[in-house]
Amino acid sequence: MANDRSDTRTSWPKAWLGALALLLVALTAFEAQAQADLPAIPPAMACADLLGTDLTDIGGEGSRVTEAQEITNDQGIAACSVRGTLAPAITFAVVLPTDTWTGRYLQLGCGGLCGRLSLREVGAASGCTPLQAGGVAIAATDMGHQASDAGWGDDPQKRADFAHRAQHVTALAAKRLIEAFYGQPAQYSYFNGCSDGGREALIAAQRYPEDFDGILAGAPALNFQVQNGLYHAWQATANRDADGRAILLAARLPLLHDAVLSACDDLDGLADGLLADPLACTFDPATIQCEPGATDTAACLTPTEVEVVRKLHDGPRDPATGERLTLGGPQWGSELRWTVFVPETPDATTASQDHALEHLTGVAFPENPPEGFTLADVTFDTAWLQRLAALHPLYDATNPDLSGFHGAGGKLILYHGWSDTDISPLNTLTYYEAVRSHMGADTADTFARLYLVPGMYHCSQGEGPYEFDLLTPLMAWVERGEAPGAVTARQPAQDEASGFGQFGHGRGGPPPSGATEPLPGYPAAEAPSASVLRSPPLLPYPALPAFTGQGDPNDAANWTDGATRVEFTPPAWAGSAFFEPYAPLDH
Incomplete structure (x- = not known):
């Protein structure tokens, strides 16, 4: 069981204290967002000059930059869009803002069995100011195969690239291109993925703990084989x-x-x-x-x-x-x-x-x-x-030994929808508890958080609020040591009329097969919906929010940290050993 985080304050009414706490969290979040932008760093070279960047030592013979050209997206963000190959068959793309980069790097995960290259969506980051302002260099990979390659699973190297290698070498290549283009390395590196992208996020924390300072893992397919x-x-x-x-x-x-x-x-x-x-x-x-x-x-x-x-x-x-x-x-x-x-x-x-x-x-x-x-x-x-x-x-990301990631100063936020039927949230709960058991609850609390989202389906959509920003709190945790607390989630009002939230796949799910873009542009950041049905807070597990009984229950201001907690003990099952430390298999 997780540590008891129940409220021990007794001198003031609990509801008043809880409301005050949420107000302070909201004010802190507002201040953090206002201070989030770092100074813009201009390029140190022309975009086209990146074509000569040597990547052989990263990916092997034949690894190279294949395209590099200046682009501007619909929001007017100018960038250098780069595509390359890492041997034997990993395609990657990096988008480098030319006027607005603030020293941050974000790598995106790829859902399903991947086989496509897309930077179109950044999940769990609704309203993230650094993204909306074009302050983040962004990269993605097809993980070493295309969806049209029906036999890629017969190739041991392509299996290994999918299992763990592609995201790692993409990170190394993107960071080299960043340092070449701006004349200095990225100050902060992040990974954000959901579904198999969430598995890839945890693979990075477990196998390559120095690749990213902050990792956001949504509905991770961590128990991949089962x-x-x-x-x-x-x-x-x-x-x-x-x-x-x-x-x-x-x-x-x-x-x-x-x-x-x-x-x-x-x-x-x-x-x-x-x-x-x-x-x-x-x-x-x-x-x-x-x-x-x-x-x-x-x-x-x-x-x-x-x-x-x-x-x-x-x-x-x-x-x-x-x-x-x-x-x-x-x-x-x-x-x-x-x-x-x-x-x-x-x-x-x-x-x-x-x-x-x-x-x-x-x-x-x-x-x-x-x-x-x-x-x-x-x-x-x-x-x-x-x-x-x-x-x-080879494939699973259930190793609870995150000592390397913790030792490197990394921060991890997991999230999962309670109504996810593609991947049971019991997997993420079990993994989080395994980390707390292996690392020690006090140690785990210094670098890991879990958010459970009522009514949310797989990565997004559902009958409850599913629009929220966990990337900004992750940045605040990494960059200023501000541990994440309450996060406001929103349910867009259009769901009530359209019914899309009931059976839709969700914006956080994998794009259609073959979604590779001709040359990726800077992704359009998702802005918060102007009209919402409800906006309750999400609290770090095991805390549960409670309605104060006053005002509109659809307003986050009328919720507090409740007295009850999620009670979860991982069930006994035949694969319990999967969640114990193990030596990874490379091929």
């Missing part, structure tokens, strides 16, 4: 009958979701359609099971559907021992986003099926399975988990 090779495989098959047809369909999910909210919505003291702490919800789907012999099932679930709900929520177990094979499934409150593995029609495929097959047939094992492999070949037992464990040290 995530795709067991979790998604189970979610894709547990909802199928003997003929392979889906039992629970998407049209039934609102019924299930309403029942969950009816049972648990007010546990946090406010019935607002969100579960602030899904772990406190002990919903039993049998409570909405149809009566025996019922012919009208519009307002209830059939016994078969109830059994499927249990399977999807709880995850697979070894049939012989009953031992858990995953940390668990999606959390209560996320049911509207179960469309990741619950189709609209009985014969439709799901995203979970695609994720699992792509992983298991392409990268999961030392030797890829023969053609014709299907999810029917997955055995869902400890033997299958042991097969996946062979490449756990």
Whole structure:
């Protein structure tokens, strides 16, 4: 368990103190943002001259800059846009502001299995002033392969580039180009990624602790092998009958979701359609099971559907021992986003099926399975988990030993949506607790924070607030030693009318395959929405915000640090050793 951070102040009313604390945090954040801009540093050479930069010692023979030209984006930010190759097949891009650079460098992660190069989106940075002002040099990589290369997983080098090497050598190359272009190195280096980009963020902290001063890791696919090779495989098959047809369909999910909210919505003291702490919800789907012999099932679930709900929520177990094979499934409150593995029609495929097959047939094992492999070949037992464990040290980012990163002065912020059904937030919770256990809670508190976002889906979107800025607090922590506290999250008002927040993938998710830009421009920074439905605060785990009972509950000013805390103990499961220190595998 995490340290008890409950409020011990007793001389003033708790609600008043909490409101004052949030006000002070807001004022501090405002002051920090106002002071965030460092002096602009002009280029020391022409953009085109970067074509001669030697990268051979970084990437090997054939590594070079292939393009370098001046560009201006739609916001009027002028920059030198660079593309290059790091051997054998890593493509990278760096965008260097020509008039506004303030000494900061930001590297972006790449979701899914990557295979594309894009700097279009910077997640969890809504309203980040240094970005909006063009003060940050930015880079990204395709991680060594293109989406059109169906056989890249057969190449051990491309696997290694995807697993860990591409982001590292991209950082080295980008920093060299920065130093050449401006005549001085970057003062501060950051990494920001979500989904597999979150895994890449943690790989950097674990394997290459001196690459970045600050790391922002969202919904990380850190338990990579189990995530795709067991979790998604189970979610894709547990909802199928003997003929392979889906039992629970998407049209039934609102019924299930309403029942969950009816049972648990007010546990946090406010019935607002969100579960602030899904772990406190002990919903039993049998409570909405149809009566025996019922012919009208519009307002209830059939016994078969109830059994499927249990399977999807709880995850697979070894049939012989009953031992858990995953940390668990999606959390209560996320049911509207179960469309990741619950189709609209009985014969439709799901995203979970695609994720699992792509992983298991392409990268999961030392030797890829023969053609014709299907999810029917997955055995869902400890033997299958042991097969996946062979490449756990290559791909996974579950090593809790962050002593190198801590020793280098690094700061880490993790975040995860409670309603994420692509990657269960239990993975991030388990990792954070593993770091605190291995490093010591007091030490971990000096360099790591976790934010859990009620109602948010995978990386973004959802039924709750999902627009927030964690990059600015990370910069303040790295650059001025200001540890992050309350962060205001916003839910854009347009979601209520459009319904996009209900089933949309989200701006933080991976762009479409083939999204490589001809020559990347400086990304347009996302500005906060002008109109919002609600804007409660996010507090570092395990703290939970509480409504003061006064004023508008959709206004962050009317919330305080509550007396309750998220209570989480990592469950026992067959892969518990994955979250213990291990020696990484390079190939």
